[in-house]
Amino acid sequence: MKREALVLACCSDIAGKVRGKAFPEADFDKRLKRGIGWTPTNVQITCFDNIAESPYGALGDLILLPDAQTRVVADFQDGLASEQFVLGDILQTTGEPWECCTRSILKSALARLEAVAGVRLLSAFEHEFHFKGGSCPIGSAYTSAGFRAEREFAETLVAMLRDAGLEPDMVMKEYGVDQYEVTMGPTQGVICADQAVILRELVRVTAERLRREVSFTPMRAPTGVGNGLHIHMSFRDNAGKPVTYDSERKFGLGKTAGQFIAGVLKYLDRIVAITAPSVISYARLTPHRWSAAFNNLGFRDREASVR
Incomplete structure (x- = not known):
């Protein structure tokens, strides 16, 4: 059966879940620059797939921008496709870190630790x-x-x-x-x-x-x-x-x-x-x-x- 390799661009959220979207592996370099579309309310999805109360509702657009250094290609050599994923930052469409991006929050805290x-x-x-x-x-x-x-x-x-x-x-x-x-x-x-x-x-x-x-x-x-x-x-x-x-x-x-x-x-x-x-x-x-x-x-x- 014919297949095309996909890479999952993902993030770890405050519910402890790794969520994301997959794109063709052939577009990897392009996605490093453009990212993929993301929705603010995604952060309010609980581990039971309910949406908690949120100020975001159906509003807003964000970008999940992959970090190439986190790319994983797990080839188990078992005849099945490799597991491919990459972690990234959730950004505003203008490029600033989003307030609920856990990875961006950590980067900011580490920078303050070093500065102080x-x-x-x-x-x-x-x-x-x-x-x-x-x-x-x-x-x-x-x-x-x-x-x-x-x-x-x-x-x-x-x-x-x-x-x-x-x-x-x-x-x-x-x-x-x-x-x-x-x-x-x-x-x-x-x-x-x-x-x-x-x-x-x-x-x-x-x-x-x-x-x-x-x-x-x-x-x-x-x-x-x-x-x-x-x-x-x-x-x-x-x-x-x-x-x-x-x-x-x-x-x-x-x-x-x-x-x-x-x-x-x-x-x-x-x-x-x-x-x-x-x-x-x-x-x-x-x-x-x-x-x-x-x-x-x-x-x-x-x-x-x-x-």
Whole structure:
């Protein structure tokens, strides 16, 4: 059957969904300049496909402009078409960043961090997910048997991550039933957030190619173990020197890092309203679940919001 390759231009929105439109691969260079049309109300589509109340309604036009550096071509060499997508920024038709573009918001925040504190952010993500209808027996938490049960998936995923320009770090069988964790190496600035989106998409695509289904849901059962997301952060000055650690200060925490953490804790209730927007998120954010149950800075404490 005759086919023509398409590339999905997409963005990650505040509902945690990756949404976009596909265009012919032959038009890639043209789309890098012109982008694709986008609608303001798209940002109000919930994870249940309802449209939340919005000031936009049926009004307005935007541009989703792809960033060529985020392009992914995942060729599984399984006889099927490659999975192709590219991330981008949502812009006004005049070229300015749109107020609800999450990628543009992050770029602006990173620029302010460097301007105010003279530091740049280095970060890495840990992603947890579980397989639906998995086959790991009870007693497989953190075990070699648990890893072997999904070795094919893990090795295929790592190959796709590396092809996409990511630095795979670790894959492990986690504590929960059919739960696994994938971590990636640290990168600077907005690249890390881009790679977090790419990793999650490749986890889903890899599972689909193996006729499996995965979920990143915060909670799969009221008494079960939920899926979390940890962000490792450190700072470097403009000369590239690490400034997070200071042996002369309490707990070895540098002044700038301490000020950054103080700001996170001060505004944590607002932060989680965006980063943990679902009701079931708060079933997980409770004591004795190794989640961020408290608004505090902890020393090697896995229930602290920041550690």
